[in-house]
Amino acid sequence: MADLRVNFAGIKAPNPFWLASAPPTNSGYQVQRAFEAGWGGAVWKTLGDPILNVSSRFAGTSYNGQRVAGFNNIELITDRPLEVNLKEIYETKKRFPNHAVIASLMVEPNQNAWHEIVKRVQDVGVDGFELNFGCPHGMAERGMGAASGQVPELVEKQTYWAKEVAEVPVIVKLTPNITDITATAYAAVQGGADAISMINTINSLAGVDLDSWNTIPNVAGKGAHGGYCGPAVKPIALNMVAECARHPEINLPISGMGGVSDWKDAVEFMLMGAGSIQVCTAAMHHGFSIVEDMIDGLNNYLDDKGIVNLDGIVGKSVEKYSDWGNLDLNYKVVARINNDTCINCNKCHIACEDTSHQCIDMLTDASGKAMLRVREEDCVGCNLCSIVCPVDGAIDMVEIPNGEPMTWNERQAAIKLPV
């Protein structure tokens, strides 16, 4: 039984699975139910000046029948009075003293406003703060959320203001709606943040109704961009976590989120440097009980690998993430088809033939049975066939010895040398 406890920038929790600041953490009732279900922490739905929400707020994207492949929302921060939220935070923390309760905050970019809210909220006993510099819709039109999170100076300044009065760790939550997330991550470092978290949602329009031609979702026939999350955004989030984790001047703990749906996603984020994991869409899709398998699966994974705690995985893949120029140009893999496992759907053939390098032949073996074979000399090792193959184990990408390693950067340096 591995030790799943985390100490994330000084915030302690029984496990790394925290609910992200979002509809699931809107109230004490919900957060307490989540803790009962096993979640290790919760980032309370963003506190600030209460707002008004619209009706019709969420939209899901389906792909080939899979619901909630992506998820889009136009809900704003909490619409409940601050006193009510503070009372429920107090009660929740009292009932679950060992769970992490983190308050997400968002106010206008003003020192007094930040001082006031930080003080009021920490009085009820939260374990930390998460500054919401990421919410992309609605609040951004009022100069908050992503609007301030896209300007490094504002990130730095507001972080600094929060830190001036905060007695508990301050996490800065970053928006992905920016060209280079390490710029704002670095601003958070400069502002004195204790940790960063990412990603907030990505600007999105979920769809357009083919009959009414209304946006999805629509509010009385009108739509506005929302924030996109769910499984579809995982690779984007994972890259941003990894880019921050490998950045030499960003040495803060990272709370990773964006499309984490199960323990395997969580392990990937941890390997890329996330010290805690936040989840929203998966809980909205299936309810709080999904955390049970996240914990169980992570625990079994660590046990199987003989790893005793999360330090054994956090950040372990970061050094493997680099720039393209550092990749070995002489490394070669080729596809090899296992005809015993292959079911002859020919998807690899047509994918290669139409859209890659035309190196998978449809043949007939001596007994007259259809078979597929890769012409390895023409295979560039693109992986496409193994990606479209519906059966595990039917296509292996096999390493072929191919000369001394040589990266692009090494090659360019060698060319520049005088002969």
Added chain:
Amino acid sequence: MHLNRVKNKKISLDDLRVNFHEIEPALTQKEAMDEANRCLYCYDAPCIKACPTDINIPSFIKKIASGNLKGSAKVIMEANPVGASCARVCPTEELCEGACVLNDASLPIMIGNLQRHATNWAIQNNQQLFKAGDANGKSVAIIGGGPAGLSAARELARIGYEVTIYEAKEKAGGLDTHGIVSFRLPQEVSLWEVEQVENLGVKILTNTMVGRDIGVDEILASYDAVILAIGMSKVPMLGIEGEEAEGVYDAIDFVENTKTPPLDHQFIGKKIVIIGAGNTAIDAATCSVRLGAGDVKMVYRRTEAEMTAYEFEYEFAKQDGVEFRWLTQPTKIVTNEHGKVSALECVRMELGEPDESGRRRPVEVPDSEFTIEVDAVIKAIGQSRYVSLIEELGLEHNRGIVKINPETHETSNPKVYAAGDVIFGDGQGDAMVVTAAQQGKLTAHAIHQKFISADKVAVENA
């Protein structure tokens, strides 16, 4: 047919009609979407190759998944003019579903049910899927409005031929309309397919038997080509005593009587014996059960291993409570004082050496006579041929199996073509609706090819 999807196995004796409702429920919208999304969309898919009409199955399934049901139904019906019927009656385990690559990895796609889903949409939404071609001045007579005839008519009409179908029965559709049990294929499905063809301007003259209502010579003289698609005839005689008695039925007629209301109530609680063990025999047995018979037995002179019914049909009959008497040869139908069937005398058989069909020949066991009490006997030992019409047309044939050029479906008379059950036998073709549909299609194309070539020659010579 997926036996596990069969619902409502109870037989009602109060309302026999419910017993004949389609037994396998249609896929729900969600089932259809889930199943359609499960299809891998194989390239050069084996299911297409396994379909006698070459339906582009991955294409029609993808269209279901994308919400393009009209396009889906069109892909199906384009390749198979009786595709809605075939969705229900094809032995899919032996054809498309049997070839599905997912057999090896998980479960095959329910191709038949998806085909039914798409064609149901077209039926329910009154879609006319195809248009007649511009008239080309050529005319074709088709004798027989079953799957082969309809299929040929549809293809010819789309090209621009003026087509007339001569149909002996009151309704066209052949076996699909009259011969396939309602709980597998409701008549309205077949009639929709007939309507699709009629809407292309094809004239269907029903209640018109060639050789009786119109002369063979007149047909041969009035059209540029003739297609013979008359199928097969009644069940042959058993050649045993008592065969003409009241209470002895031909399985084809027996099933046909259940296709149109009112249903016959006289079999409720009765003992029925079916002679034979092919698919038609199973149909007669399962119809008997649905007509309320109290005891339904099938007698067959060979064993389970030699029976010609599909495995799923056999399973289905067993689930219906039909009793099988193997190695049993009827020798006499016994009648009571009113001339009505009262018993069937039989002898036991055993298997001897293989006969010309490769199956072991059943041989009578001496002194093994026994009697089965019965109220009705249904004969289902195959079908005879319309030999006299074939001979009237002057076509070469072998015991009613019309000889054709397999490439062109041309008979010994170059103006006459043949397709469907009339050419089935002697190792030629299969007795499936889908085979007949494909033959009809190919015949139409062959006729058109011949006229195109002739036109070319005419132009070149001009």
